[in-house]
Amino acid sequence: MNNGTVWLSCGVVRAELEALHRQGLIRGRLHFLDSMLHMDPPRLETALTAALEQRLQTPACLVLVYGDCCSRMLDLVTSYRVGRIDAINCAQLLLGRDRYRHLMREGAFLVLPEWADRWERIMQDELGLTHPIAQDLMREHRSSLVYLDTGLVPVPHRQMTDFSAYSGLPWRIETVTLDTMLQLLLTAEADAHLRAGTDRP
Secondary structure: OOOOEEEEEEHHHHHHHHHHHHOOOOOOEEEEEOHHHHHOHHHHHHHHHHHHHHHOOOOOEEEEEOOOOOOOHHHHHHHHOOEEOOOOOHHHHHHOHHHHHHHHHHOEEEEOHHHHOOHHHHHHHHOOOOHHHHHHHHHHHOOEEEEEEOOOOOOOHHHHHHHHHHHOOOEEEEEOOOHHHHHHHHHHHHHHHHHHOOOOO
16 A cells, blocks of 8 residues: 655655645655754765665655765665655756856855854864865865845845855845756656556655
8 A cells, every 4th residue: 555655855855845745745754953963974875875775664655855965875775665856966866957057166165044044054064174275275276155035934034144154155145946846856756656556646
């Protein structure tokens, strides 16, 4: 019996997935892992494996809402017969491949809404980048900070202004709809049901 879809997702897109779920555009159960696991890929892989093992206790199919976030991501998809979004990271999930590549060519440093509140912890505590080192690195490799505004939370002007001062880069807003994300989710869900051998909900 098919108990629906389980969406196992990075918490960085929690607000966006919950919005699509509330609107009835995706169905099933949402399960999130802390986005800070990205700072330690082996820990992320361990957490994903544990969640997938737990999923074996139910017949529901599962979709990984993750990009290329740990070294064995494709092995997990194959081993556990789950679906996964066709995006290298969550920024591309929101933007789509073409727009993402365009912004990368521009040298943009992309900031998702959930990440905007954590930039200081990540830059200072996790990466150990002091103000001068952060400015040198960011200016060498990036041209601007681009905040991806999905419209679900107020734009964090203060946090982005502080991040701009810390990094030495100007910042701007890129308005993003959830249309691209929804299409990639639904495609991954269809693949998940095929892999799991279940009927679509």
